[in-house]
Amino acid sequence: MKKIAALSLSILLGSTLAFSSAYAFTDLEEGQATAVLALKERGIVSGFDNLHFVPKGKISYAQSVQMIVKGLNLNLDNMKFIKQPLASDSYTNIPNDSWYANAFVIAHYHNLDIPKDVNPNATITREQFGNLLVKALETKGQFPLVKMYIPINDEDQLTVDYQGTIQRLLLYKITALDGNGNFKPKTELTRGEAANWLYNAIRVLEAHVQKPPQVEEVKVTIEKVNADVNKVVLSRGEKPNAGYGIRIDSIQFPTEGQAIVKYTLLDPKPDHMYAQVITEAKAETYVSSKYEVKAEASEVK
Secondary structure, eight states, rough: OOOHHHHHHHHHHHOOOOOOOOSSSSSSSSSHHHHHHHHTTEEEESSSSSSSSOOOSSBBHHHHHHHHHHHOOOOOOTOOOSSSSOOTEEEEEEEOTTTEEEEEHHHHHHOOOOTTTOOOTSSSSSSHHHHHHHHHHTTTTTOOOOOOOOOTTTTTGOGGGGHHHHHHHHHHSSSSTTHHHOOOTTTTBBHHHHHHHHHHHHHHHHHHBBBBOOOOOOOEEEEEOSSSEEEEEEEEESSSTTTTTEEEEEEEEESSTTEEEEEEEOOTTTTOOOOOOOOOEEEEEEEESSEEEEEEEBOOO
């Protein structure tokens, strides 16, 4: 039965099709919908059909590597090779023509901890997936981490080489121990757990990487208050609700006679409800009339 499920999941997760959110899976457990649907939107996971994700189904090693590589956008773009790297160069059981071969090649060159003789069709355990996920995440940079030790009641069941990465998995809050303080390292990972962990890892990544400045037309209006002071109004125009805004972060004076108003665009928070009322998103500040004023978006971090 496990072999049949693994084969079916291989076909599903091997696909690179993108899916719309016109429908939702009906079998997701509490707390899974956000992660699963977000990953589905990015074309990282799919369901058995339009209504069933099968969150309790097991996931194979190959599906896990594919998910992690794709979800964290690992690639070989900045690497140069004398010849095309093949899966068979690094692994004994990964066919070069398999749908997951490229993911294993990428994983290898990012120094993920994958055995040379790995069985791609075998189910993956919680500790194996957690170790791969943390290693993959940390290839993207250094992330803030509280220096503390989290007691794990079943730590004696952890593979010794994974203890550090599992600690970091918990400290990054990618997942948590169960109600009894156990991690269950040797338990087979489920599809629902894999989706949640990967989604949380992506959130860690996106929360701490520098993002490009926001791009949107912002109108600058100068209104004279008196001979010495002008009011500067920044507007991003009419928006469908009050969740859209603009925040003035600072005023910089890079050269004599010039003032730059730095701003950040604010968008609706996904967990808030807003009345659908057309509202002008604007902010204002005051600058000496001696200065020529320009507006620039702040760097988003």
